[in-house]
Amino acid sequence: MSKNFKLEILHVDKNCGARYGILHTPHGDVEVPCFMPVGTLATVKTLSPEEIKSIGSRIILANTYHLHLRPGEDLVAKAGGVHKFMNYDGPMLTDSGGFQVFSLAQKRNIKEEGVTFKSHLNGDEIFFSPEKVIEIEEKIGADIVMSFDECIPYPVSYSYAKDSTLRTLRWARRGKNVHKREDQALFGIVQGGEFEDLRKFCAKELVAMDFDGYSIGGTSIGEPKDVCFKMIDYAIECLPQDKPRYLMGVGSLDYILEGIAKGIDLMDCVLPTRIARHGTVMTHNGRVNIKRVEYKEDFTPLDKECDCYTCTHFTKAYLRHLYVSEEQLVQRLLSIHNLRFLISIVEGAREAIKEDRFIEYKNEILKKYGDLRGF
RNA sequence: GGAGGGGUAGCGAAGAGGCUAAACGCGGUAGACUGUAAAUCUAUUCCUUAGGGUUCGACAGUUCGAAUCUGUCCCCCUCCA
Numbered sequence: 001m002s003k004n005f006k007l008e009i010l011h012v013d014k015n016c017g018a019r020y021g022i023l024h025t026p027h028g029d030v031e032v033p034c035f036m037p038v039g040t041l042a043t044v045k046t047l048s049p050e051e052i053k054s055i056g057s058r059i060i061l062a063n064t065y066h067l068h069l070r071p072g073e074d075l076v077a078k079a080g081g082v083h084k085f086m087n088y089d090g091p092m093l094t095d096s097g098g099f100q101v102f103s104l105a106q107k108r109n110i111k112e113e114g115v116t117f118k119s120h121l122n123g124d125e126i127f128f129s130p131e132k133v134i135e136i137e138e139k140i141g142a143d144i145v146m147s148f149d150e151c152i153p154y155p156v157s158y159s160y161a162k163d164s165t166l167r168t169l170r171w172a173r174r175g176k177n178v179h180k181r182e183d184q185a186l187f188g189i190v191q192g193g194e195f196e197d198l199r200k201f202c203a204k205e206l207v208a209m210d211f212d213g214y215s216i217g218g219t220s221i222g223e224p225k226d227v228c229f230k231m232i233d234y235a236i237e238c239l240p241q242d243k244p245r246y247l248m249g250v251g252s253l254d255y256i257l258e259g260i261a262k263g264i265d266l267m268d269c270v271l272p273t274r275i276a277r278h279g280t281v282m283t284h285n286g287r288v289n290i291k292r293v294e295y296k297e298d299f300t301p302l303d304k305e306c307d308c309y310t311c312t313h314f315t316k317a318y319l320r321h322l323y324v325s326e327e328q329l330v331q332r333l334l335s336i337h338n339l340r341f342l343i344s345i346v347e348g349a350r351e352a353i354k355e356d357r358f359i360e361y362k363n364e365i366l367k368k369y370g371d372l373r374g375f
Numbered sequence: 376g377g378a379g380g381g382g383u384a385g386c387g388a389a390g391a392g393g394c395u396a397a398a399c400g401c402g403g404u405a406g407a408c409u410g411u412a413a414a415u416c417u418a419u420u421c422c423u424u425a426g427g428g429u430u431c432g433a434c435a436g437u438u439c440g441a442a443u444c445u446g447u448c449c450c451c452c453u454c455c456a
Contacts, residue, residue, distance in 0.1 A: 040411050061410070099410045107412085120412040151410075189410090220409040248410040255409075271409045278408070278415070293404075331414060 002212055005143070005185040007032070007244045007265070013358045017236070017263035020353040023244055025091040025143040026183045027083065030058045032244065032265035033353075035256065035346045036093065037273065037339050040066050042076070042086040044339075045273055046332040049088040055308060055340040056347065058090060059143075061268050064136050065097035065128070069119055073139035081141030093144040093268075096133045098189065099249070102151035102221065110150060112167060130175035138181045145179070146215060147172045149189040154223040161193030169205050176209055185212035187246060190235040193218060194227050203238035213244035213266075220249040220269070228255065232262050253282060253345065253369055257362040260349050272338035277331045279323050282341050286370045288316075290334065295320045308340035309333075 009021040023030040037044045037052065040063040044052050052060060062082055067073060079085035082092060100117065101108055107118040114129030130148040137145035149168040152161055172188045179186045188206035192198030206214055216235045219228050232247060239245055244266055247259045251269020259267055272282065279291045283303035288295075290302070298316040306312075310319070310333040322330035345365060352361035 036410095038411065045411080046414085063411075066411080093410095095410045100412090102410090104412070146410080149410095215410080217410070222409095246410090251409050267410095269409050270411045270413090274411065274413065274415085275408060277413080280406095280408080289406080291405090326414075328414075 002185045003182045005212055007213070007242060009241060011354050012263075013353045014356040015359050016261045018260050018349070018353045018358040019263055019265070020350050021265065023091075023265070025059070025185070027089060027091045027143050028058070030091055031350055033260045033346055033349060034058060034266055035251070035342050036061055036266060036268040038268055038270045039086075040270075041070070042067060042082055044335070045277065046328075046335050047339075049086065049090075051309075051332075051336060052088070052339075053090065055336055056343045057339060059093060059266075060088070060090070061093050061095055062140065062142060063095050063097065063100075064133055064140065064146075065100040065117070067094075067140055068097070068136050069121055069126070073136045077139040077141070083141065091144070092142040094137050094140050094142040094146065095248075096137065096146040096148040096189075097128055098146065098149035098217065099151050101149075102153060105153070110167075112170075114148075115150075130171040131178045134175045134179045134186075138179070138184065141181075142184065144185045144187060144213065147175045147186065147188050147211075149191055149217055151221065152191055152193045152218045154194065154218070154221050154227070156193055158193075158195055158198075161191075161195055161198055165191045165193070165198050165202050169202060172206060172211075173209060176211070187211055187213040187215050187244075189215040189217040189248070190239075191218050192231070192234070194223065194231060196230070196234050199231055199234035200238050203235045207238065207240060211243070213246060214239050215246040215248050216264075217248045219247060220251075220255065225254075229258060229262075232259060232264070236263050251342065253342070254366055256342065256346065257349065257365060260346070260353075261358060261362060272342050273335045276334035276338045279330075279334070281334050281337050282369075284341075284365075284368055290316065290319050290330070291323050292320075302337055303341065306337065306341055307344070308337050310337040310340075 004026045006024045007021055009019050011020045021032050023032050036059050037057050039060045042062045044060055076082050076085050083089055101115050109116045114127055117126040119126055133148040148171050150164050152164050168191045188211040190203045192202045216232055219231055245264050246266035247264040249269055250259055250267045251271035256267055280287060280289050281302055284305045295316040301311040302316055303311050319330055352358040
C-alpha cells in the first residue's frame with residue numbers, strides 16, 4: 001500500500017452505484033468521479049499546465065511506452081521526475097504501455113516473458129516486461145502507475161481471451177512484486193474480454209493481490225455499447241468499495257455518465273482533445289463540427305451554457321475562420337472547450353450524486369445532448 | 376511582320392484515336408476519431424427528375440468511334456524584327 005494515497009468515499013447515490021469521494025494523492029486531492037485528460041508525452045497536446053488547471057482538471061495521464069521512447073525515463077528522472085520535467089504539480093498517472101500492445105498490434109510480439117515492440121518512431125526493437133514497465137514508471141514518477149497488461153481486442157475467441165487474461169494476471173503479480181516506490185499507487189487492470197467468468201475471475205484475482213486501485217481495461221475499442229457496459233458490471237461486482245475504480249479509455253458523454261452510474265471513479269480519454277484538434281466539439285446540445293459552412297457568419301459561442309475561456313471569448317464564426325485558415329490557436333481553443341465541457345459535466349455529476357439525483361441528472365444531460373451515438 | 380510554344384473541370388496539371396466524365400494536387404463540401412503511430416484519416420466535388428444529359432478555346436471535317444487526327448478562326452506566352 002502506498003503512503004499518502006487513499007480513497008475516501010463520502011456519499012453513494014441512493015438510486016444507483018454512483019459515488020462521490022476524495023482521492024488523496026501525494027500531489028493533492030482529487031474529487032471523484034473524475035475525468036482525466038490524456039497527456040501522452042507529458043503534455044496535454046496544445047495546452048500549458050496553467051490551462052490544464054484552469055479548466056478544472058485535477059489529474060492527468062502520461063504514457064510509459066511513449067516517454068520511454070522519447071525522451072527516455074532516465075532523462076525524466078534526471079529532470080526530477082515527470083512533474084518537475086513538465087512543470088505540473090498536480091496528480092499524475094502513467095499508463096503502462098498495455099494499450100500500445102493493442103494499438104501497435106502490427107509492430108509487436110507477445111510472449112509470456114513480455115512484449116517485443118518495434119518502435120513506431122524508428123523501428124528499433126523494444127522489449128517490455130511487467131518488471132521493466134514498473135521500473136520505467138518508477139523513474140517517470142507519477143502518483144498512480146498502471147500494471148502492464150494486454151488490452152484484448154474485440155471481438156476475440158474465448159480461448160484467446162482466457163490465455164491473455166491469465167497472462168495479464170501473472171504480469172500483474174510480477175509487476176507488483178517489483179514495485180517499490182511508496183509514494184506511488186499501483187493499479188491492477190481487469191481484462192477478460194466480453195466474457196463474464198473471465199472478467200469476474202480476473203477482478204477477484206487482482207483484488208486478492210491487493211492493489212491500490214483497479215482499472216477496467218479492454219473497453220471502448222470498438223465493442224457495442226451494451227457489451228462494454230456488461231464488462232463494467234462484471235468487474236465492479238467483484239471490486240472492493242474502498243479502492244478507486246478506473247474505467248480506461250472512456251470519454252464519450254454517455255459512457256462517462258453510465259460509468260459513473262455504475263460506480264466508476266476515474267476515466268480518461270483522448271477523444272476530447274483529439275476531436276478538438278480535428279475541429280469537432282461536444283456541447284450541451286450535441287456535437288458541433290466547427291468547419292461547417294453554416295457557422296461562417298454565426299457570431300454566437302460554441303456552447304452558450306459553457307463557462308470555458310473559448311466560449312466566453314470567441315464566436316463560432318471566428319473559430320471556424322481559424323480552423324479553415326489552419327491557425328494553430330483553434331486547436332488549443334477547441335481543446336480547452338472540450339475538456340472543460342466534460343469536466344464540468346462530471347462536476348455536475350458529483351453535485352448530483354451528493355443529492356441522490358444522479359440518474360435524473362444523467363438522463364437530463366443525455367436527452368439534451370441528443371446524439372445517441374454518444375458523442 | 377517573322378519563328379516557336381500553348382489554351383483540359385473553381386484553380387494548377389496529366390492524358391496524344393475506343394479501357395476517358397477525363398489521373399493527380401490544391402481549393403470546396405461532408406464525415407470519422409474513445410488507456411494518442413492522429414494539426415490525422417475517409418467520402419464526395421460538370422449537370423441530373425439517376426434513366427440519362429452536356430464536356431477538354433470556337434466552328435467545320437475525317438472516323439464505327441475524337442480532349443486526342445485535319446482545316447479555318449479566336450485568344451495567351453517566349454524569342455527575333
